Amino acid sequence: MMWWMAYALTWLALMNLMAFGAFADDKRRAVRGARRIPEQTLLSLAAMGGSLGALIAQQLLRHKTRKQPFRTNLILIAAGQAAAAAALLWALAD
Template identity: 60%
Template sequence: LAYGAMVLDKAKASRGLRRIPERTLLRLALVGGSAGTVLAQRMVRHKTRKEPFRSQLIRIIALQIVAIIALSIAMIVVELPEALWNSIVSLTRGGS
């Protein structure tokens, strides 16, 4: 969705049409579309040097990386991967 929004915004920009607000593009990145946003930046060369968009996108990506690391550590600390593995093994052996 974020990728599509960026491509659409680029097309609107080149035609002089009403644009998609940067706030909307950044919100799409924040809710999980950061990879699509970055990919669109690279592929269609859109908003690659635009500030503060660029800096805010970098902050969003950093926040997402920190969140993933924190969740990964939390799962390891409470041994969720081991509990999940034991559940899968139990199911494959016919247990419940």
């Protein structure tokens, strides 16, 4: 495995864990009525590579599943990242 692939996989793992954790923390805060994590922060974590963790947390925790345009933005981020990953894999296959 090339060094940059190991770096990228480590980055993605960390970002997905951070995104999942942020969604879980925000859900906890919502239940307690405490100050919330800004939506922009949650979307930024997803955009930095944590979209899978964010989507899993959203479904498992039932958090922000009906909130628009947040949900649409999260899905668009995930779709863009999936397309980029597919293009990268396609390029590496050559």
